[in-house]
Amino acid sequence: FAKDYMAYMRKTYQAEPLYEAQMQETDLDFRSHLLKIKSLNPEVLAIGGQLDAIARITQQALEVGIPTRVRRVAASAASNAPVPELAGDAVVGLTFAAAFSCKDERPVAQQFVKMVQEKYKVRCPDHDFSQAYETAQLIKLALKNAKLELTEASLKADRAAIRDGLAGIKNYSGLASGPINFCADPTPQCRDGNRTGILVEYTKGGKDYDMNVLARVSFEPEFGL
Incomplete structure (x- = not known):
């Protein structure tokens, strides 16, 4: 790097x-x-x-x-x-x-800081906290958007559907300082949300x-x- x-x-x-x-x-x-x-x-x-x-x-x-x-x-x-x-x-x-910074004054950021302070007793959650939380939210969104059959026979198709669900996320607004976007190509431009x-x-x-x-x-x- x-x-x-x-x-x-x-x-x-x-x-x-x-x-x-x-x-x-x-x-x-x-x-x-x-x-x-x-x-x-x-x-x-x-x-x-x-x-x-x-x-x-x-x-x-x-x-x-x-x-x-x-x-x-x-x-x-x-x-x-x-x-x-x-x-x-x-x-x-x-x-x-x-x-992410705990000093970010956006309401969504301060709500997250308050939640971490109350639940984990951490005064100033850093970007490791925010990225772990954001990752879970993005996966949740991808699962919601994917049409899954959840059978043994559909395992391969379900995996592809989840991947496509992630690749289809556009302008997700959360804890990150700017919108998160993914796309399907195996490139840094599509990977770095x-x-x-x-x-x-x-x-x-x-x-x-x-x-x-x-x-x-x-x-x-x-x-x-």
Whole structure:
């Protein structure tokens, strides 16, 4: 994914990274790389990886003296609660894109947040919660639209009907930031149902972390998420 992203930046914006490195998910100390990055005076620090790595890199970037004016952007894993909880206030200013934010003010989003808070005691459900729920709703809709016989003899036909039911979903409006559309061709354009991401910035770290929704960005079908 990171290589595809860099290829996109080169092609679209003629932008070359000042420095790039790939680490193991088990790595704990990223300071040697961050010191090299600091010496290059970058405008943006792009952080990939899973939540532990994102939290550590965010902390260690401040420890080595990379100034806060350097924008920090991260993968969608940054939306998971352990990132701000582990990184503390070092996470302030970290920006990420995800499919959902608990700070989304739309009524449908806030109803979902309230339901999760009451049922699971989770203060700020992230996009893992929303996507699991949304997946169940989409499957429910596909099953409703499919004409199923539900016999041993109809198993193959029923599977095809469910698949067609999913492929026929158009302009589904739910927790995702934009409408969800599928189609029948085996292409990324038909597969990537939600093409609207939500851009979020942390404003506070720790157990009581907080964030702001900055924008919603929709991508063209040809973008290839």
